Amino acid sequence: MAALLDAINVKRKMYFEFEGAPYYCLESEISTPTARGGQTLVRLKMRNLLTRAVFDKTFKAGDKFKEPDLQMVEVSYLYSDADGSYFLDQESFDTLTLNVDMVGDALDFLLEGTILQIHKFNGNPIGLQLPQQVELAVTYTEPGVRGDTASGAVTKPAKLETGIEIRVPFFIKQDEKIKVYTETREFAGRA
Structure with a gap:
């Protein structure tokens, strides 16, 4: 049988099962009562791993969750x-x-x-x-022109081999391999 977790012990980046579905904890906030006899509450920002829905829900500190399979x-x-x-x-x-x-x-x-x-x-x-970063080749980008920083932008659009378009520094050339953060879709460096 799976172990049970108390709601107060659920921390950020933990997995737990609630109402028959697996969840991932994005944030955990504990509010302790100021009055006597008040109950400690735990507010969880959680993602349903089946539907990808994200929502906040408040639980009593002693509520129990199963560890998901x-x-x-x-x-x-x-x-x-x-x-x-x-x-x-x-x-x-x-x-x-x-x-x-x-x-x-x-x-x-x-x-x-x-x-x-x-x-x-x-x-x-x-x-x-996904991995935190992936390496992809630049299939198309305009050549960077030295001194082209008058607009304050030192980035330019680049199309990558999977079809997505991101902004890269002006020194990146076509056919060059770069690293991209998968979460933010931002340039991470040369590969």
Whole structure:
């Protein structure tokens, strides 16, 4: 049987099960009462890992949660089609399929062979965890002109090999490999 967590012990970046679904804690705030006999409350900002919905909910400090049956599986990206995106489990060599809702905009960062993590809940894939940074090649960007900082902008748009467009420093050239933060979609440096 899974261990039980008290609501007061749920901290940021922890996983827990609530009403039969796995959740990820984004923020945790404890409010202690000022009056005698008042109850300690815990406000959690949490993400449902099945629906991706984010919301705030307040619990009593003693409320109990189960630890979810979550697994992180290392996979490599194979390809996508109308039915979904396909990934190869690096341990069992099974092919896992995620539908469009589960993948979201992660395809903006995925090239064939990219290694990433997939969340499994009760043995079924429910979503993926991108690496913090990915390396992508610049397929098109205007050449940078020395002294082109009069506008105050030292960045320019660049189209990457997956099709997304981000802003890069003016010294980045076409066909150069760069690192991109997957969470913020910002330039992270040269690869």
